Amino acid sequence: MAVYIIKRFLQTVLIMLIVSLITFFALKVLPGDPAVLILGTDATPDSLALLRESMGLDEPLTLQYLNWIGDALRFDLGESRYFGGDVTTLIGQRLPVTISLAILSVGISFILALIFGTIAAVYRQTWVDNLIRLLTQVFSSVPSFWLGMLGLTYLAARNGWFPVTGNFSASAGLLVNIRAILLPALIMAVGEVGILIRQVRSSMINALRSEYMTSTEVKGLKRPSAIIKYAMRSAIMTPVTLASLRFAALFGGTAVIETVFSLAGLGRLLVVSVEQRDMMLLQGIVLFITAVVVMISFVTDILYTQINKTIRIGG
C-alpha cells in the first residue's frame, strides 16, 4: 500500500510538472514583449525595464521557469496588472465563493443522484428507468448559462425568491450566504446530476445482483429496507469518489455561472484575466486551480483504494 501511495504521488508530481511546463511555456509563446503584455502598451520604457529586471525576463528560459516554480511553491504567484494586487491574495479572496458553490452544487446533485439512480436501478429496463435516463440526458444538455439567465429573471428578479446579485461575504451569516448561491448551485447541479445518476445506477445494479440480496429476500426483509441497508452500502462508494472528482473539476467549471450571477469567484477571475490579457493573473489561476484538482484526485484515489482494500482482506 505504501508503495502504491508513493507511486501515485510521483505520478502526481510528474503531472504537475507537465502542467506547469505547459502553462509556463504556452504563455512564453505569445508574440511580443512580455513586459509590454504585463504592463500594457502605455507603460513607460523605464517601468518596462524595471519589470524585466525584477522578473528576470532577460534571463534564460529554464531559469525563469525554475524561479517561477520556486515562487509558486512559496505561494507567490506574482502581481496582477489589472487588479494591481497580489495574485495569491486575489485568489484567496475569491476562493470562498467558488468552494461554496462547488460543494453545494455537488452536494445537491449527489443526493438527487442517489435517489433517482437507485430508482432507475431497481426499475431497470422498465419505462421508469428509460424515462430517468432520457431526462438525465436532457438535463445534461441544458446550457447552464441559459438556465441561469432564465432562473435569474423568473425566480430572482421577478419573484424575489432568490436575491439577484450574489452578495456573498464572509461576514454575513451562513444562511444569507447560502441563499445567495443556492440558485446558481441548483443550476450547476442540473448539469452535474446526469453523470452521477449514471454512476449510481450502474453501481446499484451491480449491488442488487449480489448474492447478499438473495439473503435479504430469504430472510424476508422489506425490500426498501434491503435496498438501502444492503445494496446502497456497497454501491455508494464509487459515486462518492466520482462526486469528489466532480467537485475538483468544478473549480475550473464555475466561470460561466459566476458570470451570469455576478459572483466574485475564481471562475469570474479567470475570465477577467483572459479578457484583460493579464498574464500573471492567468498563469497564477491556472496553476492554482490545476494543482488543487490534481491534489484532490490524488487524495481521492488513495482513500478509495484504501477503503477497497479493507473490503478485500480475507475475501
Place this chain on the structure above:
Amino acid sequence: MEQTIVNAQAKKKGFNFSLFLGVFFILIVIGLFIWSFITSVDPTLFDMTNRFDGWSMAHPLGTDQFGRDVLTRVAYSMRSVFTVGVGSVLLGLIIGMIIGSIAGIAPTFIQRLLMSVVDGLIAFPGILLAMLIVFILGDGIENTVVAIGIMMVPSYAKLSYSTVIENKQKLYVKAAKSYGLSNFQIVVSHIYPDLLPKIVTQFTSSVAGAIMIEASLSFLGLGVQPPNASLGLMLKEAQKDVLLRPEIVIPAGVSLMIVVLGFNLIGDALNDKLLNRRGES
C-alpha cells in the same frame, strides 16, 4: 389450468425512442444548416422599428433586440456547430489517434513521454485549457476550433493507446508480425478495425461536448466573434435585455439544447450498441 409468473424485466425492449428523438433533432440541425445557405434573409440586418417582435410569417421565430430575424440567426449559428463542433473533434481525433498509436508501438521511453503529456493535458479541468489557448492564440472561430480540438486530443489518444496495447498481446497480431508486417501496417490493418467503432461511438458524444464548450466560450466573449454567428454569442448579446424581455433567450437556448441533446442521444445509442457486443448495459 396454467398460470404465469410475470416479470417486468423479462420483456425485451422494442422501439428506441431516445435514438429516434436524437436523430430527429440532428435532422433539424442539418435542416437549419442548409437553410442558412438557401435563405435570402440577412441575419445582420438591423431593423429598429421591429424589435422584439413575436412570431409572424415574416419572422417565424420573431426578431431580437436589434430587429434582426431570429430564425435566420439561429440557422447561421448552425454553421459554427459544424465548423467548431465537428471540426474541433475531428482535429482532436486525428491528432489523438496519431499520438496514441505511436505511443502504443513505440519504445517505453517515448511511450511514457507521450502519455505523460496527455495526462498533463487532462489535468486541466473544464474549460481552463481552452481559455489558456484562447489567451495565447486570441479569440475568433479558427482559434476556438484549435482550442477545443486540443481539449479533445487526450481522450482519443488514450483510447487509441489502450486499444493498441490491448491488441498487441493478441495472437493474431503476433502472427502478423511473424510474417514480417511492419508495426505500422499491423496497426492500420489489424488494430484499427477494433479501434474505429470505439472512436465513432465516442465521436458523437465528443461533438456534443465541443458544442457546449464553444457556446460557453462564445457566451463569455472568448470564442466565436461577430460577424460569425453562434448560439452562445446570441445568448451573450441577449444578456442585457433578458430581465425585461426573457423571451429573446428562448430560441437560442432551446436550439442549443436541441443540438447538444441530439448528439448526446445518438452517442448514447451508439454506446449501448457497443456495450451490447460485450455484455449488458
Place this chain on the structure above:
Amino acid sequence: MSQVLTIRQLEIDEPKVKQVVKVPELVLNEGEILGIVGESGSGKSVTVKTAIGLLPKTLRGSYQELSLFGKNPYQLSAKELRALIGKNVGFIPQNTVEYLHPLLPIEKQLIDGYMTQGYGDKQAAIKRAIEMLTAVGIQNPPQLLKQLPQELSGGMRQRVNIAMAMMCDPKLIIADEPTTALDAEVQHQVMELLASIHRKTTNTMIIISHDLSLIKAYSDRVVVMYQGNIQETGTVEEIFENPQADYTKALLAVNLTLDQDPDEPLKDISYFMERNIIL
C-alpha cells in the same frame, strides 16, 4: 405425511433465448431430505428458487400447480410472501463469500431477519444469535458477532450462514451446493452439522449438489436433473442401486473408481450415454 412443496408442470424460460427448466412434477414430503443432483447448469437452483417464490427477474415461468406450505407464493402479496419465506425457509448458499454482506457486522445480518419477522426485540435476537452460533460450533459467539464476514475462513462463514438460516427455526432448509466452495475436511463437518440439525429439529431439507457421494450419504429421496429436465426420481436406494434412466446410469458410471486404469483417459458422460453402459 403432508407435502411441504408441490410442483406440477413448471416451465421456466429466458425470453427469446432458451428454455431453462421443464419439470412435470416435483414433490417434497414433510420431514424428508430431498437430494437434487445434476451437473452445473442443469437447472437445480433455479427450480428450487422458483419454488419458494424467488424466480430470477430476467426469467419467465408458468406452472399448473405450485404450492409451498399449502400456499402459492406467486399469489401472495409481497408482505405475505416475506412472512412465508422469512419464517419458514432457511437458505444455505454455495457462495460463502458473497452471501454475507462484506461491510455489515455479522450481528446485524443475523438479527435483522429475526426482528423483521417479529420474533423479538434486539436483545432477544442477539440472544438467539448466540444460541445458534454455539449450536453450529462457533467458539466465541459474542466476539464473532462484532466481526465482519471477511475476517473469517470459508468454513466458518458457512457455519455462520447455517446459523443465520436457523434463526427463525424454519421448517424447510435449502442447501444449494453447500460444500462446493469448501475444503474436503470442512465439507464433512458442514454436512454433519446439517444432518444433526435435521435429526434434532425433524425439519425438511433440500440438498442441491453435483457431488454424488454427498447426495448418497445424506438424502432420503433423490431427484436427478439434466438440462432443465428431471431424468429420474426415487429413494436413495432406488437411484443408486437400481437406476432406470440412461442419464442416471451414465452419471453413476462416470464417477472415478479406485480401480480405474491410470493410463486410460478419463471418461465423460457422453462416453457412457453413447455406449449405454450399465454399471
